[in-house]
Amino acid sequence: MAEKVILDNFFENELLDGSLLNIGLAVSVFNYEITNEMYNHAYDSLLEHKVDKNKIKRVNVPGAFELPLICKKMAESEKYDSIIAIGAVIKGETDHYDFVANNASNGIANSSLTTGTPIIFGILTTNNYKQAKDRITDAKYYATSSIIVPNIIKKL
Ligand code: INI
Secondary structure, three states: OOOOOOHHHOOOHHHHOOOOOOEEEEEEOOOHHHHHHHHHHHHHHHHHOOOOHHHEEEEEEOOHHHHHHHHHHHHHOOOOOEEEEEEEEEOOOOOHHHHHHHHHHHHHHHHHHHHOOOEEEEEEEEOOHHHHHHOOOHHHHHHHHHHHHHHHHHHO
């Protein structure tokens, strides 16, 4: 497995400070055992970066396919400095995986670019369940990204 990147080592403290930010998390309940743990890691990481508990909003969605639309609606509400889309798309016997994974990734990029709100791609796409489990802690990276990106934008 590739080495995990600790973003805190690459950015100055000012960019890692979440104290002024409102963060939304859209969480797919498909593969809930994985996505809920991802949420917990992301939540802890947001608190470690000084995000106020009251400024974190979780919205559950049925599956990763629904994430782009809900993230877009959340962005359009203008309540959030950034949004994290959390999901786990695991390859099965059918090609359903490709449709769900492709729609989720293209859709999230599109929602982020059209709204101008950072939407962090927190969706694991793996060949099997074990690979997804091994990558649950990647959610910390996604949470840190959700702080760094809006802070970068503020400074541009
Ligand atoms: N949704 C996921 O989040 N992960 C998956 O692995 C998955 N697979 O494999 O089917 C999945 N399917 C559901 C999909 O996201 C939608 O919720 C459903 O098709 C209704 O639109």
